[in-house]
Amino acid sequence: MVATSFIGLGVMGFPMAGHLAAKGHDVTVYNRSASKAQSWMGKHGGRAAPTPREAAEGADIVFVCVGNDDDVRSVIYGDDGAMAGMKEGAILVDHTTASAELARELEETLAAKRLRFLDAPVSGGQAGAENGVLTVMAGGDAQTFADARPAIESYARMIGLMGPAGSGQLTKMMNQICIAGLVQGLSEAVHFGQKAGLDIAKVVEVISKGAAGSWQMENRHKTMDEGRYDFGFAVEWMRKDLGICLAEARRNGASLPGTALIDQFYAEVEAMGGRRWDTSSLLARLNR
Incomplete structure (x- = not known):
């Protein structure tokens, strides 16, 4: 087992770090609010550090x-940042959904310090993190990926190296573009079915087994039909991710008209008070 540190104990990081500890890895954690780190230690053991630098040491x-x-x-740069505490040859794995531009910047900066890097955003949401079944999309050097993979497998069921630094983030952008389109289509279908007086559960039982089926349909149709959105992947997080997608499209020349439109639909949901609602709340704007 390897010595690890985990920086960021939010709804994803808290259980991910917990799986590392459960698999026997030596884990030191850092979180901006120290109380969260203390809570993590109370549940999983390990150690907490007062700065990212101290968490990364060793x-x-x-x-x-x-x-x-x-x-x-x-959390990476500066006197108290993780980079200042990392030993030569250590690997920094960034699971944040961020820009490909940042990933390339970090690889170059860390390489100058003889440190290694993977951009490795995840998909699967809070439930995936808690159950240890995330999908991880990585960008970086093949050997670095091979060296980090056994630890990442502590909380992932699918891990892929997509190409050089930035490729993981670009893959995550494709993932979010697909999800946005799926949820909008599902919202319109449920809205249509409700207006037509159909039993949504019965309809989904049939059509989910055909070409229209998706994870979103299987896992969100019931709560959508009930108008419940107080859970899941928040609209404000999706808007952050779609903003990254649209910015990258402006750089590479891709045309994303549907994504841009759905982002504006999410803006309407936010204006309705739904910043923290699940992304399936696109239906709410149709049912106003």
């Missing part, structure tokens, strides 16, 4: 799972 692999590009920079 670690073979440093995992980061925070909010956005600026949050990543705040």
Whole structure:
């Protein structure tokens, strides 16, 4: 087992770090609010550090799972940042959903310090993190990926190396583009079915077994039909992710008209008070 540190104990990082500890890895954690780190230790053991630098000292692999590009920079750079504490040859694995531009920046900066890097955003949500069945999309060097993979497998059921640094983030962007389109289509279908007086559960039981089936349909149709959205992947997080997708599309010339439109639909949901609602709340704007 390897010495690890985990920086960022949010709804994803808390259980992910817990799986590392459960698999026997030596884990030191850091969280901006120290009480969360103390809570994690109370449940999983290990150690907590007062700064990212101290958390990273002596670690073979440093995992980061925070909010956005600026949050990543705040815990990696500077006198108290993780990079200042990492030993030569150590690996930094960034699980944050961030920009591909940041991933390339980090690889170059860390390489100059003889440190290694993977951008490795995840999919599967809070439930996937808690159950240890996340999908991990990685970008970086093949040997670095091979060295980090056994630890990542502590909380993942699918791990893929997608290409050089930034490729993991680009793959996650494709993932979010697909989800946005699926949820919008499902919202319109449920809205249509409700207006037509159909039994949504009966309809989904049939059509989910055909070409229209999806994870979103199987796992969200019931709560959507009931108008419940107080759980899951928050609208504000999806808007952050779609903003990254749209910014990258402006850089690479891709045309994302549907994604841009759905992002505006999510803006309407936010205006309805749904910033923290699950992404399936696209239906709520149709049923106003």
